[in-house]
Amino acid sequence: MNRLLARYPFVADAGDYLRLLDYRLEEFDEPPMSSVVDRATRRVMAAVKGIVYDPEEHASMDEEIVSFILACVMVKATKSRALYRRFALSEAKRAEGFLVNDLDAVNKDSRDTMEVLNSIFKGVFGVEAIHSSDDSTLMLRVEDYLRYSTRFHDGHWRLINRVVHKGYVHLSIRDAVRLVRDEIYALVLERLERIQVEYEHLPEALQRRVTALKGMMLEIGREEFIEPVMERRGYPPCIINILKALEQGSNPSHTARVLLATYMLGIGKGVDEVCKLFRNAPDYNERVTRYQVEHLAGLRGNRIRYSCPSCSKVASQGLCFKSDECDSITNPLQFGRYKGGAGRGRGYGSRGEDVGADGAYERKEGEGEGGREEHEEV
Amino acid sequence: MSGDDGSSSSSSSSSNSRAYSINLLKQAFKEYYFNHTHLVEAPDAIQEREFGYSRFDGTMVRHLSMRDRRELVALLMVNVPADMYCSTAYYTSPSRPMEEKGLKGADLIFDIDIKELKPRCSAMHDIRICEECSEELHDQSTACGRCGSSRVNHVIMPCNECISLGKREVKKLVEILVDDFGVDGEGDDGSGGIRVYFSGNYGFHVYVKGRYTTLDSAARREIVDYMLGRGLMDALTRRYGRRGRRGRKGAYGRGRGRSKRRSMGGRGRGVGTNDAGYSDGGEEVGGNDPLHIPASILAAEGYGWMGRIGRYLGAERVSMKSVEDAILALSVKVDPNVTMDMHRIFRLPGTLNSKSSLAKVPLMISEIDSFDPFEDACFISDREVGVHVVRAPRFTLKGNVFGPYAHEDVKLPLYAASYLICKGLAYVKQPPA
DSSP: OHHHHHHOTTSTTHHHHHHHHHTTGGGGGSGGGHHHHHHHHHHHHHHHHTOOOOOSSOOOHHHHHHHHHHHHHHHHHHTOHHHHHHHHHHHHHHHHHHHHHHHTOSSTTOHHHHHIIIIIIIIITOOOEEEETTTTEEEEEHHHHHHHHTTOOSGGGOGGGSEEETTEEEEEHHHHHHHHHHHHHHHHHHHHHHOOOOGGGSOHHHHHHHHHHHHHHHHHTOHHHHSOSOOOTTOOHHHHHHHHHHHTTOOOOHHHHHHHHHHHHHTTOOHHHHHHHGGGSTTOOHHHHHHHHHHHTTSSTTOOOOOOOOHHHHHHTTOOOOOGGGTTOSSGGGTTTTTTSSSOOTTTTOOOTTSOSSOTTOOOSSOOTTOOOOOOOO | OOOOSSSOOOHHHHHHHHHHHHHHHHHHHHHHHHHTGGGOOOOTTGGGOOEEEEOTTSOEEEEEOOSSHHHHHHHHHHHOOSEEEEESEEESSTTSOGGGSOEEEEOEEEEEEGGGGOOTTHHHHOEEEETTTOOEEOSSOSSOTTTOOOOEEEEOOOOHHHHHHHHHHHHHHHHHHHHTTOOOSBOSSSSSEEEEEEOSSSEEEEEEESGGGGOOHHHHHHHHHHHHTTTHHHHHHHHHOHHHHHHHHHHHSOHHHHHHHHHHOTTSOOTTBOTTSOBOOOOOSSTTOBOOOOTTTTOTTOOHHHHHHHHHHOOSSOBHHHHHHHHHHHSOOOOHHHHHOTTOEEEOTTSBOTTTSOBOEEEOGGGGGGOOHHHHTOOSOOOEEEEEEEEEOOEEETTEEEOOEEEEEEEEEHHHHHHHHHTTSEEOOSOOO
16 A cells, blocks of 8 residues: 555545644654655655656655655645645646556556556546456546546547447546546645644744745746735626636636636736736646637737627626626626726726726627637637 | 418407317316326426426426425326426425526436428428418418418428437437447336437437436536537548548648638537538538548447447448448437436426327337337327317328318317317317307
């Protein structure tokens, strides 16, 4: 079991280690423990830098597990939610690599493979995965597959493009692992949430590292470590909902992303500002996001500026969370127009400070409302 | 109900005859619910279902809940609804407003509407009648040639040929459910499996109980697309049809925009299919170029869609067009919205359909070929009543052939009279003695 925990320290049993550890944090002040503290620090630093922790020298299994838990404690002590997310993503990617290797092992019924299938797929995600020994595919029950696949927006994940037989979807190892990777991310975040730790109560050795980490975050200057994603006052509920989803690191649909981007462009935000909104998305890719946002802003491709979809269109996409404040507006851009919110107040002599100079109500040339859905992920 | 032959009837006599007709129908329906109570199927988990019904005046009642089967049957006997519905969903509080019901899950259902299969025979037996003057319209005009009214009633008079088309879709659907989705054939003990019903008019309903009840709407959409074969041709074209695409681009010079739309369409359409995934005779993709699908992919022993196409084509050399035809032939033309909408209330099995006065009845897959809705779903009594038939083609019910009729008073068994009244083709002139 320890072998498994070393690679996947976030699985349920790691919680036992945490509880044990609560009583022994002070031990990490002692010199013999400094190597594991260093290891944990490097683990967090990898997350801060946005890379996957991959130590050159291998530690004992216990050290691997303890370093993960210490890393969790340090991350939690920074109280930076942005770091929580980065750390979770870094650990999820690390686990993804291990999963692919373990499941792809030459000997299919090896102990590792079976342990992973039972402990992680079934134990953690409740997904019954069966290994087909003849052609290195995993078989997932259709309903389990759909529970995860409908979050992806690429045609690759559509059921029609899958081999479906006798109630099971046949998947390559890589696809099966990709399917649950977001769950690992969510699980690590959940583990972090459950840790109760205050900076003041940390042993001195850990306090020093946490202070150093905070300094490093400032130095790197990633704004997301310091400030919340965006001031949300005055946005319509549909937009707030998407921002909230992004803040929580979940995966809004393509249409939701188009709505958010066209809305923000509509109220005059610049392309850079809009791109930043998506940086918390689990599948965030700066290059793709920039391309898509620029496309929506009419800077690329057919040079058509896409307007924010109307409220009825938003409702038909299941993205409307109408509140009393929405009153009788017909387009999210009109929200707060009379109330002095983020909306622009056009025609009432008030150009909001945070609103760009042009474009908010400009009719795009050509397209119907909502624009064409020709884009890949924003 | 419309006026008399040739003369313009007064509005009061028209509304009287309408009231007489509704009375007769209500009587016929009431008799059915009294004499065939055992046919009414109470759903499993009845207390978690929402019920609703429509009255003969067209009004609708929803958000009802039932404690047990007895209460349900009592409602049918006392209120005598025109149509009775039950949610496919299970709720915590079924009688509360929609947002407070608390969705727990829903049966996976499929609706096969024969009208959407566009049967060729419909031109032979369907009729179009002016609702104002009862004149029959013989062409496709939208207004009556006699009185100019645009209120035209398109009356479907199904025949065995179009019912067979529906049966064929049911068989394809059941095959995919069993082979690909691992559903146990048909089970009539309520514990799982597939249940097939004749809708009571012009279609079939298929219920899947058990493991798929927890799917959300997005997952149901995926299953619908799977049944419709929607998106498959797109994916194949993207993956294997390079030569076809390149050829078209070079040949027409305007291929870029079109192929882009096609390749990026994502959840959009299959080639040559309309929104619902049915054929609209769309353009041919890739011309007659051989499709670059490796033989192993379309192997007959393969699983899922690829194996199905392979078995259907049974040839080594496949063209893009032949694969497209295979998908069209093998896909199941289900109504996507019915399956995706988890909050829908659906006709309750064992109740009468006010479009025909036939009952929604279960049928066994193994006996589907011999199922005759005009015999097996017709339960109204055969006492004789007098009605005025505006127009009716020849039709068969309970093994008896009726018609054709045109503007005549006839004595008919109640089941035939109510069938025509439900179709809007007959009415009761005078109150029964």
